[in-house]
Amino acid sequence: MSTPSKTTHRKRRTLLASLFTAASLLFTGAVAADTTVRIGFQKSSTLITLLRSQGTLEQVLGEQGVKVSWHEFPSGLPLLEALNVGNVDFSADVADTVPVFAQAAGARLVYVAQEAPSPTAQAIVVHSDSGIDQLSDLKGKRVAVTKAAGSHYLLIQALKKAGLSFADIRPSYLTPADGRAAFENRNVDAWVVWEPFLTSAQRQLNPQVLADGSDGLADYQRYYLSSVSFAQQHPDIVATIFEELRKSGEWLRANPREAADILGPLWGGLDPEIVEVANRKRSYEVRLVQRDSLAEQQRIADTFHAEGLLPVKVDANDVDIWAP
Template sequence: MSKTHSNRSVLIAVSLAIGLLAAPIAEAAQQLRIGYQKSSTLISLLKSQGTLEKALADQNIAISWHEFPNGQPLLEALNVGNIDLSADVADTVPVFAQAAGADLAYFAQEAPSPSAQAIIVREDSPITSLADLKGKKVAVTKAAGVHYLLIAALNKAGLKFSDIEPAYLTPADGRAAFENRKVDAWVTWEPFLSSAQQQLPTRILADGKGLADYQRYYLTSVTFAKRHPQVLQTVFDELVKTGDWLRANPRQAAEILGPLWGNLDPAIVEKANAKRSYQVRLVQPDSLAEQQKIADAFYGASLLPTSVDAREVSIWSPQ
């Protein structure tokens, strides 16, 4: 074999080896890590139907899904970089994250759903007004949207948060305490609210109308928002379409979500979803007025370590 031919063979072999090594790198999909809760309705629908994977395929992006028990650890994971996007969380949760110095960016919100959370008592309870809550034990999930509803309701009745005995419980524990009469009232949200109304003798003492808008927010990190605007655009578009589909197909959506929500009766799921707007829209600076009310209320009740300017946040918008 000639030296020239030998050199050419070596070059070909090296080129093939480089090509084989480079191919997997070029084809490897980027991971989009999405955090969600069991009650993250629209994200749960996207996950169960594989819709978002299809929408992001052209951008060579694969999705990994990460479930969290509630909004607080979800946003903590986002803040430390363990996930890239957060599914919807109650409007109170970003306020607490902001007070803790988290560098978060809003990229979508759901229009208000004030009737999707309420303060309930047993049907035979002697409590007939918000003022009657004075001195009573009330189950509530700390830092959740219902926490703000309770503060706002007490303020309306001329009471302070210190006038009640809060029992900070998860929704499941709150339901158990309420059912077993360990608490006098329970503040909860959908679908736990409709489930309790369907299965227990209850009365609504007050819902969010006139007290708490209950807007839910989708968040990311400031860094991710700057680096991946097209990914956020795709996710936003799919959330809008899914919200539209749910409102147009409430029963079909309920049949999908029921098994995901602990085999909840689709009739209860449909009732619960009817109280949520599921209207996904962009976040506008002037829409953060409710966030400021929330921040001021928690700070005034000594439940936030520092005051918060709700406008000092990053807001993603399409290019």
């Protein structure tokens, strides 16, 4: 009996390798087909809300064999906590302050995208008849603010501008819905909040605006994030979500009233006119995160730490940044 030649052995090894590779690809495809991306969002997550209502991500990701599940959170901090412990995979936009607090708590997250600054999309308001006419009048007053939100940073910066510290006021840490109720019932003297809650209050309660983020007080950039493991394992899914967010922002800017008609009912039956005005204060320009654009993040971290509200110093550059 003849012995197989070396050439025959090589051909067999090549064939086995090819069969193994084919089997691996089939197996990988089966796993990908069962993949679900869990997206966390807040009621004010405009672009994600539009994509969700229009079924855009289900359609586009569905073509890749990926399913989508949605998880709503009352504010940004619990959303990023869920992202850090693996309960969701991708976070809709959160205020620039929120990742800083997550970093201080030891979270390892990936910056995927940011919205360009929107400094007028948050403000400090008081009742028109309160007698509070300037920022320095807030000394000793009760102020409703959402902890770790962008409005929290705006409040600190505004107090600093008036020669006050955070210790000079009496903060009430409340979600936007609870903050509105407390303000409307005059259980607090001032309220710091963002859009669309701000314009809604302006139209319905006629408050006085003490300050917004203009004049360099607070840029108010919102960030989209992913867990480290998900970004590493599914870069194609992250890329798809990024692109759809970018296109959604472009569509909203080109179709403000149509977007308002969609969002109004989803935001507790808000008048579309209120929604349209609110949206004009946000940039909705979704872009990649550049390392040098984190300078404001460092200022936020240093400010909170100086006020004793952040337990440890945070290096805002010590983060992972996604790139396509």
